[in-house]
Amino acid sequence: MKRFLLSFTFLTFLLSHLLTATAQHITHGPVTGALTASSARMYIRTDAAMPYTIEVSTQFNYTNPISFNDSTRPELDNSRIVNITGLQPYTKYYYRVMIDGNQEERSGTFTTFPEDGTKGHYILATGSCQETSNMDVFDRILEIEPLMMLHTGDFTYPSYQMNQDYPENYVPAQESWRRRYNEDRMKDMLLTVPIDYVADDDDNYNGNCAHYRTGITLDTSSGTVVNGFTLSPVPLHARENWFHSYVEYFPGYGMVDTSEGLYHSFKMGNAEFFFMDTRATADPSSEAYVYDSVANQWSFAPDSTHRIISVNQMNWLKNALTNSTADWKFLVGGVPFNKSLRRLINFGLAAQGFTFNLNGERGSGFRLAASFSDYWAGFPHQQEELLNFLESNTIKDVIFISGDTHHNVMDDGTNSGIPEMNASGLSVTNLQLAYWIDYYGQQLGQPHVGDSLWNGGGNGVNNMNFNNAFGKIEIFEDDSVQLCIIDYEGTVISCMTIVNSTVSAVEESTSSSTKFDILIYPNPSDNIFTIKLPENYFLSGKEKCRITDINGRLLSAIDMENQKGKNTFEVSVQSSPGIYLLEFNTGKKKVEKKLLVK
Numbered sequence: 001m002k003r004f005l006l007s008f009t010f011l012t013f014l015l016s017h018l019l020t021a022t023a024q025h026i027t028h029g030p031v032t033g034a035l036t037a038s039s040a041r042m043y044i045r046t047d048a049a050m051p052y053t054i055e056v057s058t059q060f061n062y063t064n065p066i067s068f069n070d071s072t073r074p075e076l077d078n079s080r081i082v083n084i085t086g087l088q089p090y091t092k093y094y095y096r097v098m099i100d101g102n103q104e105e106r107s108g109t110f111t112t113f114p115e116d117g118t119k120g121h122y123i124l125a126t127g128s129c130q131e132t133s134n135m136d137v138f139d140r141i142l143e144i145e146p147l148m149m150l151h152t153g154d155f156t157y158p159s160y161q162m163n164q165d166y167p168e169n170y171v172p173a174q175e176s177w178r179r180r181y182n183e184d185r186m187k188d189m190l191l192t193v194p195i196d197y198v199a200d201d202d203d204n205y206n207g208n209c210a211h212y213r214t215g216i217t218l219d220t221s222s223g224t225v226v227n228g229f230t231l232s233p234v235p236l237h238a239r240e241n242w243f244h245s246y247v248e249y250f251p252g253y254g255m256v257d258t259s260e261g262l263y264h265s266f267k268m269g270n271a272e273f274f275f276m277d278t279r280a281t282a283d284p285s286s287e288a289y290v291y292d293s294v295a296n297q298w299s300f301a302p303d304s305t306h307r308i309i310s311v312n313q314m315n316w317l318k319n320a321l322t323n324s325t326a327d328w329k330f331l332v333g334g335v336p337f338n339k340s341l342r343r344l345i346n347f348g349l350a351a352q353g354f355t356f357n358l359n360g361e362r363g364s365g366f367r368l369a370a371s372f373s374d375y376w377a378g379f380p381h382q383q384e385e386l387l388n389f390l391e392s393n394t395i396k397d398v399i400f401i402s403g404d405t406h407h408n409v410m411d412d413g414t415n416s417g418i419p420e421m422n423a424s425g426l427s428v429t430n431l432q433l434a435y436w437i438d439y440y441g442q443q444l445g446q447p448h449v450g451d452s453l454w455n456g457g458g459n460g461v462n463n464m465n466f467n468n469a470f471g472k473i474e475i476f477e478d479d480s481v482q483l484c485i486i487d488y489e490g491t492v493i494s495c496m497t498i499v500n501s502t503v504s505a506v507e508e509s510t511s512s513s514t515k516f517d518i519l520i521y522p523n524p525s526d527n528i529f530t531i532k533l534p535e536n537y538f539l540s541g542k543e544k545c546r547i548t549d550i551n552g553r554l555l556s557a558i559d560m561e562n563q564k565g566k567n568t569f570e571v572s573v574q575s576s577p578g579i580y581l582l583e584f585n586t587g588k589k590k591v592e593k594k595l596l597v598k
Helices: 002-021 137-143 170-181 236-249 311-323 339-350 365-372 380-392 433-443
Strands: 026-033 040-046 051-057 066-071 079-084 092-099 108-111 121-127 149-151 195-197 212-219 226-233 264-268 271-275 289-292 297-300 328-332 355-358 361-364 398-402 408-411 420-423 469-476 480-487 492-499 519-521 528-532 544-549 554-558 568-572 578-585 590-597
Touching (some): 026 092, 026 108, 026 170, 026 195, 040 170, 066 079, 079 236, 121 137, 121 420, 137 469, 170 236, 212 361, 212 365, 271 311, 297 339, 297 365, 361 365, 408 480, 408 492, 420 469, 420 480, 528 578
Parallel strands (some): 121 149, 149 195, 271 328, 328 398
Antiparallel strands (some): 040 079, 051 066, 051 092, 121 469, 212 226, 264 271, 289 297, 355 361, 469 480, 480 492, 519 528, 528 568, 544 554, 544 578, 578 590
């Protein structure tokens, strides 16, 4: 019996020791950000302040890992952001966290960026606005294996899901980051998808982080609609707490000026991304409106000083764009740029004395107008300033990425002024904004939203898909960028392709001064391309047509004899996504075109 008791005691000790040795200490993270071609940053929070080691290796079994030692800090809510350096460009790395010599359960991977200027086939994801329990969209993001996710704000909605004093006190500000990193499904996605993030209104103080918070009032108790604004100052220390917590708890890139906002830029291959803070220094939307007490009418009349971003931030943006050598320049912000949203401001003011339900929200036409005044269209002078600057300095191939609106839509620049993807329905309800705008607008003689606002499609634009979705950004070297909206079930709602301004000048070559052009569609394509010849040319069967990779390696040669007499024919590229070359030779004329396989 004594031997049994001794054995039992020993067994209890052994089990206790093993359980202690394998206990998991990480409560939040790891979360990777600030990627470059040679470095990254990683956030980790533990259940108590303790030392740890991050091991990074190009091998899944961690052969010859690079080690980084640090400790989580009690004054940083038991968290720490570590700089990971000495990495190779465009390389997949495995990482794990070791505490007391034992590996934590939460480990993952990331791929470093290609070197600056390197042209290639790159994929990123984007989206904003997440507050409901349906987080399936993050599983779909994982499937496209993006190099990074660009999050454009409303990340868990602490402005109303937490106490109203957030972030007047620093403890709730810390808690808000724990909430973000604890989002179901997203926290697993973040183990393999690095993130960059710009805050929007509901990430901040009670709905905004500008110097003043603007509210919209609506009184219908008398039977007459009475519209107006409420304006309340945002405490300076609340703004400072928000800026400070972002730097302490988000593994982001270096900020330009954290005293007034959180804006920055980074490069990835032949693309450059400019993250703008369109909330922290925005003037109140109420300043753009004038009230006529006799007519009981509001009018929209912003002056030239009405700004969505500060003078300092605008100057930074202009200088950075002027000096950028990237083929693609992405402007990333919390709110839409689309200049045609001014139509909705005008439409709302025309109906300011009426109440209606729009996208599940009851309000007046005035409320509709005022809500769209927080966007770039509500700051027309500064919007035109940016557009004129781009045009006068011949800065081309600029694409806007935005959020906030609780739906997902796109425009190729015809209506928006700059090609724009507004991906802002990761996990929300009522993604029907475009549908209802179209429904009410056409009854009042307004043009279809697909023609006047978002010709690239999206939720409710020529469809009844109101699912949560994200944006996919796919860069094909310096040829084109394809933007797609993909819902949480994996359905592609819409796609549009932005062709580089230099492609038409460099993509074709001919052997004589007489132009001989061919049309290829769709391009990009999964693998089948249709080749359309000039109208007066029909194949003789003696032409030569071949497909190579970008290094000139022959992939296939098309038998033109079987195409004799045709003006149109198809080619197939059975290869992985990327850029390929089609060479068509009549004997007298030769044309080379690029094929984009997605």
